Amino acid sequence: MNLLVIDDHSMLREALCESLSIAKDITSIGEAESGRVGIEMAIHLEPDVILLDVDIPGEDVTVTLATLAERIPRAKILIVTMHDDPVLVHQLSRMGTTGFLHKSASRDQLLCAIQNAARGDNFVLVTPRPPVSDLPTKSAATLTEREYEVLACVQVAMSNRQIARELGIAEGTVKRHLRNIFDKLGACSRLDALNRAQTGLTRVACQVDGTT
Structure with a gap:
């Protein structure tokens, strides 16, 4: 292109x-x-x-x-x-x-x-990778592990279609997870949601990498 x-x-x-x-x-x-x-x-x-x-x-x-x-x-x-x-x-x-x-x-x-x-x-x-923190923020505390996984994919520029393939779920399910994430965090966009859930994303990344 x-x-x-x-x-x-x-x-x-x-x-x-x-x-x-x-x-x-x-x-x-x-x-x-x-x-x-x-x-x-x-x-x-x-x-x-x-x-x-x-x-x-x-x-x-x-x-x-x-x-x-x-x-x-x-x-x-x-x-x-x-x-x-x-x-x-x-x-x-x-x-x-x-x-x-x-x-x-x-x-x-x-x-x-x-x-x-x-x-x-x-x-x-x-977006830039969030800083490491031991505790999730209050606003991100209600997100499920799957919702954290969806946000982690969003953070590295995956589209809904790519997230669906990565997580083995339907694209419609990805959209539903994103709507739930926005509602829970009070976010108006993907960028806003990532900022509000920064420490939670760090926690998921550590689990995936096998670190503590």
Whole structure:
């Protein structure tokens, strides 16, 4: 698939495109330093996936996103961010983003997120690994072990379809688990749910790894 990167940091754009050069199925067809330039390039190049930085100085990402969605409706848009503001996540997800990618994501996570987005798997998500803690947070205490397993899969950018294969359950069951997780944690998005259940996810990861 063809990829367009919109980010005001030239070194980050170059490093990103270099990381993607190993992927046989991803071709970087353009880099833009602003939303305005990115929109012009997207209209001309018609990329399959667009990586859009949420924090380009002097620009409103909602304006750029709305224009891209209107002019290039077939393109999948991944928001690249250093933030985890649930209000912003909710706002941008309702505007048609495919998902959110944290700038601390590894190369493998980045590739997985882009590939999932190109296939149309909505709300791809990568977040930094949570800090280790001995006790679960109060908000995460009511989650079941299966719900923790689902969140652990979400944390590494798995789509609903991939989670279903990984856990050996139906995709509809995955969606039901996610709805239950959102209700229990009072979360408005996958990113918000991950933040609220951070220590619980650490506990599950330790059990899977066989550590204490």
